[in-house]
Amino acid sequence: MKRIFLISLLFSLAGYCLAQEGTNFEDLTFKEALAKSQATGKKLFIDCYTKTCGPCKYMVKFIFPLKECGDYFNSNYICIMKDMEEGDGIDIAQKYDIRVYPTYLILNHDGTVYCRLDGGAVSSPKEDFVQKVKDAIELAEANRKYSAGARDRSFLKEYIKILRVHDKKRLQTVMSETMIQLGVDKLCEPENWTLIKTEINNVDTPLFRYLVENRATFSKHLGQQEVEDKIISVYSEEFRVLKMMGIDFDKRMTDLKQFEKDHYKGALPLRYRMLFFHIINKGQKDRVDEILKVLQNMNKELPDEANRMSVLRELTGFERIANQQQKEKASTYLQEISNNLQPNNAAYVQSLITRIKK
Structure with a gap:
């Protein structure tokens, strides 16, 4: 009997030790947690959750109890958990505009946001949540430096490297703000052109517009096919993904007609694809003859079979408007x-x- 009792006690103590190894979430009000944060010099970490949030429950059960989480969070933060639908969690949700769960806030002593991870949960212990937090902090600190005016070459190189991994949308903005001023000659250098070629994928991004407006000069450095492939691929991908939603149709048609004058081989089939989809999707019965005219001349205008087929696949629904x-x-x-x-x-x-x- 004593043996069974001792074994049970050992298991209980082992469970207690494991719990101690994990993240220490304290039972404090938001105000108390901020005060303790200031007193200890640690930032405040808040797990913003709701009772019905599955990923929130997973994090609490499987991730925060991990030793690596305990080592990191207990050393660096005062940690609290708050239900965003009750108590002072309601005020926190409103103050910090919490709309996705879980959201993890890291706050300065005065309550200002140092870093946040909206929907920051991981789905497996194999995913390194601590590293995810560190990456988010690195990004937040780099964003602050950039906003404060840091523009030296070494910083920008590292900043763009971070953005390429963690914030593709902001990357497009930063590249536009810092690279256009370099001029075409510099932008055609291998390192810069590779960045543009791989990362600038929004038709309306200023740097992409700069490429379009100066495509003749870019072509002198890089060759027309290289520039054409990049430009047409961006327009094609936009059409494939968005299928005209939020696209300025008239502006795209104007652009593509200009590319046709430059003998960009991919411009005409893409323009016809967009034209077919636009007319059929908008139910423009008065424009059906425009589609018929394209079909009538297709063998002559589009000698490449693949181009013809790409256009014809946009005829879906034609029978509804003809x-x-x-x-x-x-x-x-x-x-x-x-x-x-x-x-x-x-x-x-x-x-x-x-x-x-x-």
């Missing part, structure tokens, strides 16, 4: 196109014709 006469014309033109296609593509076009004729 009248009977327009459907017959479309079927005739599509048959002519089908006659010049490989068997698998021809079969796809035949299915289009069948659908349109119904």
Whole structure:
């Protein structure tokens, strides 16, 4: 009996030790926690959760009890947990605009935000939550330095490196703010062009607009195909992802027509794809003849079969906006196109014709 009791006691003590190894969340009010933060010189870490939040529960059960979490958080922070739907958690949620759970706040002694992780949970102990917090702090500190005016070359190089990993959206802004002033010659240097080529992927980003506006000069340094591939790929990806939602259609059409004048081979098929989708998606029955005109001249204007097929795949829903006469014309033109296609593509076009004729 004594043996069983001793074994039970040992397990209990082992469990207690493990609990002590983990993160020490103190039972303090927000005001008390800030006061203790100031007294100890430690920043305040707040786990902002709700009772119905699954990831919040996972973190409390599996991540915060880890020794590595305890070592880091207990040494550096006063830690508290607050339900955002009750007690002073309601005020915290309102004051810091907490909308995603869990959110982790790291506050200075005066209650100002030092760093925050919105939706910062991890889903496995293999994911290093401590490193995730450290990365977020590194990003927050770099953002503060940049906002304070730091622009020296070594800092910007490191800052861009951090942003490439942790904040792609801000990266586009920072690159635009710091690189346009370098001018085309510098931007065409391998290191800078690689950055532009891999990271600038928003049509309306100032640095991308600068590339578009100065594409002839860029082409002299890099070759037209290199510049064309980059520009058309960004427009194509925007269309693929957004399918015209939030896209300035008229502006994109104007851009693509300019690229056609520069003999960018990918500009015309992309413009036709966007035109087809726009007319059909908007239900513009008065513009169906524009689609028919493209179909009529497609074999001549788009000799590349892959380009023709990319445009034809945007005909989905054409039968909903075309009248009977327009459907017959479309079927005739599509048959002519089908006659010049490989068997698998021809079969796809035949299915289009069948659908349109119904």
